Amino acid sequence: MTRVERYLVPRTIAEAAGGLRDGNVTIFAGGTDLMPQSKSGKAKFGTCLMNIRRIGELRGIKRTASGFSIGALTTITDLRDSPEIKVGFPALWRASDHFASDQIRNAATIGGNLANASPAGDTLVPLLVFDARVVLVSRPNGALQTRTIPMTEFLVGPGKTSRRPDELLTAVEMDAPPPGFTSRFFKFGTRPALDISTISIGLGAVRDGEKLRNVRVAIGAAAPTPIRAPHVEEALEGKVVDGATIAAAVSAADCDIRPISDLRASEWYRHELVHNMLERMLSDVGHG
Amino acid sequence: MNVREKASGDTLIGKRIPKMDAPQKASGKTRYVHDINLPGQLHAKILRSAHAHAGIRSIDVSQARSLRGVHAVITAQDLPFQRPIGVAKDHLPLKRDRVRSLRDEIAAVAADTEEIAEAALKLIRVDYEPLPVVATAEDALRPGAPALHGEDLVCVNRNGTTEVVHRAAPGNVAMTFDYSQGDIARGETESDAIVEDVFWLHYVTHCCMGVSGVIAEFDSNGNLTLYSNSQVPFLHRREFGELLGMDPGRIRIIQPPIGGGFGSKLDIYPFEPIAIYLAQITQRPVKLVFTREEEFLASPTRQPVLLKMRSGCTKDGILTFRDVETVHDNGAYTSWGATTPFVMMQTISSLYRVPNCNYQTRAIYSNNPYAGSFRGYGNLQATFAVEAHMDRLAESIGMDPLDFRLKNAQDPGEVTPQGMNFRTCGFKDCLRIAAERSDYQRKHRDNVARWRDPDPIKRGVGMASMLHVGGGAKIYQSDGCGTILKLDDFAHVTLITGASEIGQGSETVLAQLVCEELGLPLSSVTVVNNDTDVTPWDVGVHASRTTFIAGNSAIGAARKAKDKILAAAAVKFDGKADEYDLKGGIVVDRRTGNGLIEIDKLIRSLHFSEKAELVMTTFYYEPPSQHQDKKFKGDVSAAYAWATQVVEVEVDTRTGIVRLLKVNAAHDVGRVINRLGIEGQIEGGIVMGQGYALTEDLIVDHAVVRNPNFRDYKLVTAPEIPEMDVSFIETMDGEGPQGAKGVGEAPAICVAAAVANAIYNATGVRITALPFTPERVYRALRGQAKPPVWDVGS
């Protein structure tokens, strides 16, 4: 058992990034992943524990030249209460609405959801749909360095990201979607509240008459990380959403997903759910 | 005990009365065992096994002992006179040379803080010799399987002699039950339709909001006080006495308000003697409270059951026979779960009239968690199978399932082959009312007609009924309860009852029954029910018995007090006692209704008179029920409760998710005493049954509990709770307090059975294994399910 020897409470990003340089630091945001994980022995605290909750500049949703930047400490409740998110990024809003319970949403942060990199992390799926970029800040030798990488590069495996131990995740950025872009999110859990996704699907596209353009599909809990589903996207791009298109898109999903069996569901059932729920979502799109 | 009818304005019976403890609980002021801290108290933690099955070569506690703040570290070695606990006395609190499950206790620490105790556990070195794990009853029954209790358990007595306290159980058979009535072969030949299935009833656990905990303290005279969540303080006092080799009279059990019982606190578990040993060794109060994970891993489960059933009927819809065999996975040790056949066989033999019936159970040791008692006590499992077959038989002879049930349902006055005497029985009313209020028959037909309909969302209705003891159960020497009652100078009543309150609302009902007799408002009663040094004997909270048994006892004491007051009135007003009555705190003239004197004034005049008397009475109520004989026959309860529930579900065939939309419940409760209380009891029970049916699943995989947390062990959450329509059938039981019967367990019993029938009605697919989680249902709908098989010989 490692003992926590130091406890840091930085007030600024620069201070936090400085503290991370020493290595073996555990960042603590809402603690809603960290606490259960450390209790069950899945996660071990480093020798230094850093509470980032006091870094004011990490919280909030800001407009940028190209879209929005969401601070790492923005809570799921903040997302759910945000009119900008509700109107501009409905898939993300829905993910935050179907996230855990009030108590957890009040504590859980988007940065924690990203850094935890669970294949079932609910905000990750819509963030993939919105081509989001993750902002990482470090301070290797006194000066702050910023790295901005796309979600698909950030997520490496279950619980694994390309964040270096000396980097702080400060924000996630999204461009305003193209005009006419609409998005949806569907989460399958076994109950309406307080459930981890068995699978989830994010869907976004621009409607061009009968056809779909700029199609983006992301799937959660069906591969080592939440993924974009390029084969499904290809099957839909530029197509009229009719029975044949839906059938093609659904069977294309098999090329994109690699689900596993765990406590929540078997591989087979996850396959079936992705098929059936994708079909249902696409039929809804087709009808309206 | 006879019903007294009064004009409705005058009576408290049947009114909606908030529970007396509600304001304290709702405002967070109730002090549970967790909130109690005694001066000088130490905190205890238990080291559990790292293997489901292993020999223990050695245990090294030296480092743990030398950790600062540690006061004691104990293992079996430190307790030469340890004695076993549990129903079969096969379970030593601290294990000696072998562990048989992951919950097994190896060592325990008492320290200044929980954190230090926790740290000390990590310093204990145990050298294990892993043994092959017996993960299922099927494994345990295989030839050559390791015998988990293959040797006699020998204990050393305090006088140095040795004693075999538990005999070796070769072949891993912990217990067997064998019941029969009539002649199965004859029943088979008379049958026009026969159905057979194998059912699997899974593991669930109680999930009490308050986790297990105890504080043990010895005073300087060596007397032991336990602050305990026990449901059966008087029996446990005796058992602790035996364990400790001490006079039970010197053991006092105080029950702080208990955060849920549901049967889980009906047995002694290792943590309790362990806390006592630590208190004895350290001579300090020792507190031991489980974490939630520990509660999942080391508190009992509902009994899992593999059940094979064959049933038949004639083409006219008369049941001919029922043949049942079960294997109960007993887990590593024997607690109450092994004895659930007592209840299961009642349902199998007597819920419906079935002339020929066999029932056999083998409880088989494995390295799994062990099962205890749990609200319903085997009845959920038995009812699940029986009611599936009622639907299947009805279908196979082309009869409406309600009509089929009505043809075979019990009537009042029936004495069953098992010896149960149904003096009151509202079963047929339950069936008719639940069916009528849910429009069961029409919906049932319409849903079947929609099986081939393209809509992926299907609807189904399902019906199931239950029979359960409603007037106590004579399992022990006595099924009684004592009451001491005093009225003080201000006519304030202290009702001292042996009956424990575990959240079921008994103190409110008992106060109500007493006030009804004494013509006093509820505010004038204090109930004392939690201290064995004060309260008279009671057998414990189980078998839905408290309102019935403790209620009759309280009424008995109240009537004696009333007699005394009326006798005093007779003297004072120069009349006869039966010319007076008590009403609204006043002695009234029965004929004129005129008030004569305030009760408190009359009591004072009795107290401060020449005769100088107080109003104090006692009563002990023993129900007129019988012990079962060796063949399990006998009228074991003073009354029997009945219910029918019709559920309506929606099945999404694309995901397998089943939503419970509505429950129409009709319960023969004898009589409603506290309407608010009984509604709460029924609604809560239905939700518990819903969890059993749909969401709760303690996943035990190779003897490991995989989901010891509320994220993965899914209790029903608020938005899933269905609409409920509850009807009370008041059969006015002649023996019941004001006509009431027990109802505590009843509402949880038939939900799963009804949901199974509803899923079938929605989809045409019969699922014989619980729970109906989305994946299980989806697999069944796609023909991908592996139905349970009988792979355990006979």
Ligand SMILES: Cc1cc2nc3c(=O)[nH]c(=O)nc-3n(C[C@H](O)[C@H](O)[C@H](O)COP(=O)(O)OP(=O)(O)OC[C@H]3O[C@@H](n4cnc5c(N)ncnc54)[C@H](O)[C@@H]3O)c2cc1C
């Ligand atoms: C009851 C319950 C229900 C849940 N339900 C859901 C659900 O429905 N959907 C879902 O997606 N998740 C759910 N979760 C998981 C969890 O709430 C989320 O993943 C949450 O977003 C984590 O955020 P946090 O701030 O609590 O992270 P923390 O627990 O504080 O941290 C999580 C991880 O991220 C690291 N970290 C945090 N912030 C940063 C940062 N700024 N830079 C670098 N590293 C960082 C931490 O070191 C840690 O490894 C649930 C959890 C619980 C306990």
